[in-house]
Amino acid sequence: MTQLALVIDLNVCVGCHACVTSCKEWNTSGAAGPMFDDNPYGKNPTGTFFNRVQSFEIGQYPSTETVHFPKSCLHCEEPPCVPVCPTGASYKRKEDGIVLVDYDKCIGCKYCSWACPYGARELDEDQKVMKKCTLCVDRIYDRKLPEAERKPACVRACPTNARLFGDIHDPDSEVSHAIREQGGYALMPEWGTSPANHYLPRRKTTIRIHEDELERADNPLRIDSEIPQPADLGPALDDVASW
Amino acid sequence: MHPAFSVIFLTTLIGAGQGLFLAAFTAESYAAFGLLPAVAPSFLTLSSGIALILMAGGLTASFFHLGRPERAWRAATQWRTSWLSREVIALPAFMGALFLYGALHFYKINPVLGHLPSGAPIELSAVIGSAATLLAFVLFVCTAMIYAGLRFLREWHTPLTVINYILLGGASGFTLAAALAAFALPDFAPFFAGWAVILTLAGLVSRTASLIRNARLKPKSTPQTAIGIKHPRIVQKTQGAMGGSFNTREFFHGQSRAVLRSVKWGFLFTAFLIPTILLSAGLSMEAGGVLSLAFVIQYLGLLAERWFFFAQANHPQNLYYQAVS
Numbered sequence: 001m002t003q004l005a006l007v008i009d010l011n012v013c014v015g016c017h018a019c020v021t022s023c024k025e026w027n028t029s030g031a032a033g034p035m036f037d038d039n040p041y042g043k044n045p046t047g048t049f050f051n052r053v054q055s056f057e058i059g060q061y062p063s064t065e066t067v068h069f070p071k072s073c074l075h076c077e078e079p080p081c082v083p084v085c086p087t088g089a090s091y092k093r094k095e096d097g098i099v100l101v102d103y104d105k106c107i108g109c110k111y112c113s114w115a116c117p118y119g120a121r122e123l124d125e126d127q128k129v130m131k132k133c134t135l136c137v138d139r140i141y142d143r144k145l146p147e148a149e150r151k152p153a154c155v156r157a158c159p160t161n162a163r164l165f166g167d168i169h170d171p172d173s174e175v176s177h178a179i180r181e182q183g184g185y186a187l188m189p190e191w192g193t194s195p196a197n198h199y200l201p202r203r204k205t206t207i208r209i210h211e212d213e214l215e216r217a218d219n220p221l222r223i224d225s226e227i228p229q230p231a232d233l234g235p236a237l238d239d240v241a242s243w
Numbered sequence: 244m245h246p247a248f249s250v251i252f253l254t255t256l257i258g259a260g261q262g263l264f265l266a267a268f269t270a271e272s273y274a275a276f277g278l279l280p281a282v283a284p285s286f287l288t289l290s291s292g293i294a295l296i297l298m299a300g301g302l303t304a305s306f307f308h309l310g311r312p313e314r315a316w317r318a319a320t321q322w323r324t325s326w327l328s329r330e331v332i333a334l335p336a337f338m339g340a341l342f343l344y345g346a347l348h349f350y351k352i353n354p355v356l357g358h359l360p361s362g363a364p365i366e367l368s369a370v371i372g373s374a375a376t377l378l379a380f381v382l383f384v385c386t387a388m389i390y391a392g393l394r395f396l397r398e399w400h401t402p403l404t405v406i407n408y409i410l411l412g413g414a415s416g417f418t419l420a421a422a423l424a425a426f427a428l429p430d431f432a433p434f435f436a437g438w439a440v441i442l443t444l445a446g447l448v449s450r451t452a453s454l455i456r457n458a459r460l461k462p463k464s465t466p467q468t469a470i471g472i473k474h475p476r477i478v479q480k481t482q483g484a485m486g487g488s489f490n491t492r493e494f495f496h497g498q499s500r501a502v503l504r505s506v507k508w509g510f511l512f513t514a515f516l517i518p519t520i521l522l523s524a525g526l527s528m529e530a531g532g533v534l535s536l537a538f539v540i541q542y543l544g545l546l547a548e549r550w551f552f553f554a555q556a557n558h559p560q561n562l563y564y565q566a567v568s
Contacts, residue, residue, distance in 0.1 A: 020483065044486030052483030054563060056466075058474045066480070069470050071563060080395070083324035086331060087317035105317055108310020111327050113493060114244070117395040117464065119560025122489035128310025185471045188559065190463050191395060199471055 003077060003097035004135055005168045005196035006155065007175045007184055008070050011203050013162040015053050015068030022157030023051040023072075023133075030138055032103055036126045048124045050133040051154055067202065070163070072154075073120040073133035074187060074195030075099050081112040081121065090130070097169075097196060098137055103129045117191050135165075168196055244396070245493050246553035252304035254386055255415070255545045257334065258408065260297030261379040262416015262442075263290055263423075264341055266435055268372040270420075275369060279434065284348040286428040287368075290420060291345030298338050326392050330385035337382045340375035347371060383409045390552075397460050398556040403453040410446035411514070415545055417442055418518060418538045425531035436522045436534060443522070443541070447515040450548070454507070457555060464559040479566040490564050496554035506551045514544025 027050055028035040037047035051072040058065045075092075079099050082090050089105035090112050092098070101112075101121075106129035113121040113130060121132045136152035139145065149156065155165045166175035175198070178184055184198035267290040273279040306312040321328040347353060347368050355364040387408035390399040421435035466477040482491075496503075521537035524530075 017483075039486065046484065046486040046488055048489070049484070052488075054483045055480040056470055056472075057478045057480050058472055058476070060476055067470065067472060071483070083321075084327065084392070086319075086321050086325045086328035087314070088321050089317075105314070106311065107314045107318055109308060109318070109327065110310075110493060111325075111389070113489070114396070114558070115393055117559040119490045119494065119558070119563055123310060123493070125489075187471055188464050188468050190468055191559075201471070 001097070001169055002095065002167050003075075003169045003196050004140070004166070005075055005097075005175060005198065006072070006135070006152070007164040007166075007168075007178050007198045007200060009162045009164070009178070009182075009200040010067055010069065011162075011200060012160045013053075013068045013070060014160055015055055015066075016159060017053050018157040018159055019070055019154035019163060020049060020051050020053055022153040024049055026136060026139065026153035027134070032131075033127060035131065036124045038125065048122045048131050050122075050131065065202065070154075071118070071120075072197070073099060074118060074193075074197040075133075075135065077194035077196055078192060080191070080193055081116045084111050084115040086111065096167075098135050099132070100134055100137065101130050101132060103127065103131075106130050117188055117193070118195075140165075168198070244553045244556045244558060245496055246550045247308055249304050249306075249308035251546055251549040251553070253301045253308070254408070255542065255549055256297045256301035256304060257382065257386065258412025258545070259415040259419055259542065260294040260301065260341075261337070261382060262413040263294040263297065263419050264344070264375060264416070265379055265413060266417045266420035266438065267291065267294075268344075268376055269438070270431055270434060271368065271372060273434070275363065275366070280430065282431065283428055284351055284353075286424065286431070287348040288345050289427055290423055291341055291348065293419070293423065294416075295338060295341050295345060298334070298341065302334060302338075326385055326388040330382065330389060333378060333382040333385045337375060337378040340371060340378050344368065344371045344375050380409070383412060390556075395464075395559050396556045397463065398457045399552075401453065401456060403449055403456065406449045407446065407453060410442055410449055411545055411548065414439060414442035414446045414518075415538070415541055418522060418534070418541050421522065421525060422531065422534040422538045425525070425534045432531075432534065433526050436526045439537075440519055440522045440526070443515055443519050447511070447519075450515070451511075462557070462559070464562060466562055466565075469559070469562040479563075481568050482564050482566060485567060487567075488564075490560060494558045494561055494564070498554065503551065503554060506547050506554070510544045510547035510551060512544070513540050514548050517541075518544070 024035060035048040039045050051070060054069045054071055056067045056069055058067055075098055079092050082092050087105050087107055089102045091100060093100060108123060108128040110123055121130050124131045140150050142150060151165050155163045164175050164178055166173040168175050168179065170176060178200060179198045182200045184200050186195045186198055267287050270279060270282050271287060274281045309315060318328055318331040322332055353366050353368045355366055356370065357365045359365060384405055387405040391401060391404035394400045417435050417439035421432050421439050424432040424435050467473055518537045518541035521533050525534040525537060
């Protein structure tokens with residue numbers, strides 16, 4: 001069983017919003033029609049986004065850290081939004097585990113958004129249907145694109161490579177490696193939704209150095225306490241020759 | 244959650260409609276067993292008709308909740324998993340049974356189908372009425388489970404939600420039946436008013452129980468589990484949008500704590516205490532005006548109760564939307 005997912009590395013995300021804009025650019029240009037955008041250049045711009053970057057301050061000044069937190073649909077393995085849908089518009093694909101909305105069946109009752117603890121679903125105010133991240137399903141299988149480009153738009157756009165994409169059920173995939181070896185975790189594990197998307201934590205590269213590693217305990221120079229000097233043999237050639 | 248008036252009207256109107264039918268059929272059942280004199284078919288027709296109007300009103304209100312009402316028929320397909328889908332089926336089914344029940348009494352068609360071992364006759368209206376009663380309860384459970392089934396919204400995720408929907412719908416329906424009876428069938432007004440008082444007080448007990456429960460709830464999700472960082476102090480600095488989003492519009496009621504508190508005390512008085520006093524007064528006086536006033540006040544109180552029901556529910560997604568910038 002395949003379960004496609006994103007792995008987002010909070011250690012390298014710089015909060016540049018390139019994933020947000022590239023996501024909107026790709027998905028607003030797709031076959032599903034433009035995504036709602038109200039007052040985009042005005043005072044209170046609002047609209048539908050599949051992906052947002054939020055920022056959190058961790059700790060108390062002066063020991064604080066700012067964490068940028070990209071947030072999109074997590075494509076849960078136990079998606080609570082799917083069984084509540086009264087029309088069957090919301091579904092999870094068996095072949096790759098992507099949670100999708102059939103925009104032609106959705107009645108815009110918003111019940112699935114109530115059933116998602118992550119707030120990943122947004123109602124499109126123009127089309128009046130529920131929208132959410134599709135993992136760029138119209139891109140990752142597009143054979144007209146070169147193979148290297150068959151990735152979600154956000155993954156392609158990320159300048160720091162903070163976003164990895166792949167099959168988390170394949171133990172040898174890049175994402176499985178990252179989750180396993182870099183402490184990948186899921187959001188709100190208390191609800192048992194088993195999100196497919198994982199996050200990699202902030203990591204500090206530190207090494208512990210002991211005193212005796214800086215200075216050899218058996219340093220012969222230290223034992224003898226004095227650096228051996230050559231015997232005084234009188235003036236050297238440099239002292240007498242003027243060249 | 245942001246209380247949507249479409250859903251507030253839907254749940255309160257159909258609750259009163261179901262309650263009104265249950266009141267009429269209770270009286271008819273009492274009469275069938277000789278505990279009350281026979282109920283005039285005109286009264287049963289009248290109350291079924293008004294119940295049907297209330298149900299239709301609720302159904303109409305529900306369409307205003309949909310973004311794409313023209314596709315509403317699709318909502319009946321996922322009854323295996325979705326309580327909302329089950330409600331979409333149960334609501335018209337109950338309305339159909341209610342229509343049949345009213346039509347039987349309007350045309351005074353009520354053949355005896357058989358006899359109980361005790362010798363009491365089984366009338367067609369009793370069979371249809373029992374089916375409608377079953378459907379009324381199915382509808383109560385479906386409506387309430389839409390909310391009680393969402394485990395993330397812990398204020399709703401309790402059997403008390405189902406009990407409240409049944410008791411509050413029943414109370415408003417019996418109060419309305421008492422008011423109707425005061426004009427159309429005065430002998431029965433005390434019967435309905437008595438039951439209305441019992442249901443209103445039972446509703447007060449269960450609603451208070453859910454208020455106490457919700458006041459003690461500790462959130463399961465925290466900023467720590469929301470972003471997966473174990474630090475006691477996490478403060479949001481931006482939410483990724485300046486002008487709000489669906490997430491800020493749908494999941495926040497936008498009112499102060501003071502408003503919430505006054506609505507809470509307001510509905511405790513208007514949905515429960517004042518109607519109880521008026522119904523008790525109506526019991527002795529059998530005054531149609533007092534009983535009608537009791538229903539109007541109780542219904543307004545239930546609107547406030549439903550508003551508070553939605554506003555009080557705190558969605559875990561709100562953890563991601565604590566600060567704009």
